[in-house]
Amino acid sequence: MAKRPKVQPTGTAPRLRNGRGEDESVFNWTHYVPGSYEGDLAQEIETYARHLDELVSREGHYVLIKGDALHGIFERREEAAEVAFQLFGEAPVLIKQILRLQPVADMAGVTP
Incomplete structure (x- = not known):
């Protein structure tokens, strides 16, 4: 079974308003802990996280x-x-x- 990506503890998970005006949890990619994901495409996820600062433009x-x-x-x-x-x-x-803050609903099996 694949390990879930971990985030550094920052208190409560960030929340955003979705298209229906409701709050929802988000995963903040800037808090991704390198090496914490071991599932399919782990190398690609590490590459995404490593290049996030340049990609967010x-x-x-x-x-x-x-x-x-x-x-x-x-x-x-x-x-x-x-x-x-x-x-x-x-x-x-x-x-x-490319999202710095990704709604958790888009990330099956990953929690903030």
Whole structure:
């Protein structure tokens, strides 16, 4: 079973207003503890976390990551998926929306 990413203790989990005007928990990627995730795409998640400071200037876009390399930033997830298939076929890759604060609902099995 994959370990859940851990966050450094900071008191209560941050909360954001969702599209329905309700509060929801978020995962703050700036608090990600390197090496804490051992599941599928662990190397790609580490790469995302390591490059977050430079990626947030394009927050809301999608980044394509394979191993330790960023292979592009795209406005739409579908564009990233097309490039991923061209470059890597059906091999696993990480296509991740660039977010400093990610709603927990988007992160199955991860808690803040």
